[in-house]
Amino acid sequence: MDKPISNDLINGVKIIEAGGYRLLAVSSSEELKIISSPQRQRMFKLLQMAGKPLHGKEIADKLGIKAPSAHFHLRKLEKIGAVRVSHTQIINGITAKYYAPAVDIMMTGEDFLSSYDDEHISNKLLFTANVFNEAKIAFVNSLGKILREGKQPLDPDGFAILLNTIIYLSSEDIKHFNEEVNALLNKYVDYSPDKQPYTMLLSVSETGA
Numbered sequence: 001m002d003k004p005i006s007n008d009l010i011n012g013v014k015i016i017e018a019g020g021y022r023l024l025a026v027s028s029s030e031e032l033k034i035i036s037s038p039q040r041q042r043m044f045k046l047l048q049m050a051g052k053p054l055h056g057k058e059i060a061d062k063l064g065i066k067a068p069s070a071h072f073h074l075r076k077l078e079k080i081g082a083v084r085v086s087h088t089q090i091i092n093g094i095t096a097k098y099y100a101p102a103v104d105i106m107m108t109g110e111d112f113l114s115s116y117d118d119e120h121i122s123n124k125l126l127f128t129a130n131v132f133n134e135a136k137i138a139f140v141n142s143l144g145k146i147l148r149e150g151k152q153p154l155d156p157d158g159f160a161i162l163l164n165t166i167i168y169l170s171s172e173d174i175k176h177f178n179e180e181v182n183a184l185l186n187k188y189v190d191y192s193p194d195k196q197p198y199t200m201l202l203s204v205s206e207t208g209a
Helices: 029-036 038-050 056-063 067-079 118-148 171-186
Strands: 004-008 013-018 021-026 083-091 094-101 105-108
Touching (some): 021 029, 029 038, 038 056, 056 094, 067 094
Antiparallel strands (some): 004 013, 013 021
């Protein structure tokens, strides 16, 4: 099992190295509320896709929000270790902080959720729902743009794909499935200025049948 490479005992922040990724595993109700915010999730994804550090005003402009609001959310994300200050620069006489992602993925720690704690369950489900909603909005907007431009969803310059199927897995299959998916994704996660970023959400769960 992958071990934490960093553990802030004061804030309970745990950074885990797994499958080539740096994962932020939150360990308190406060941290889960921070990463459950749709605005902060959009902010984190924007920094991931930018490929370079951005200052608060740039982030605010790209998200269509006020600069003070952007700085408020950035401070929250910085507090839990999701983003970091890359450097500072004087802009019009003001010191601007440039932010970059400090991790690749934000998630809830395996030991965080207790079966008897309804608030933790509710917050975790809220976080999950927001992740799904953001991915859904991104996909629908992208597909709409492709179709309006007269392109095909599988064209190289108009790529959008939705898979919905049933797969059959044994306990051993699940282990291999995880390894194969991680190996595939690791081939495409590195930023390059000549490549286009794509949003991907992979969901696998029991059918309940």
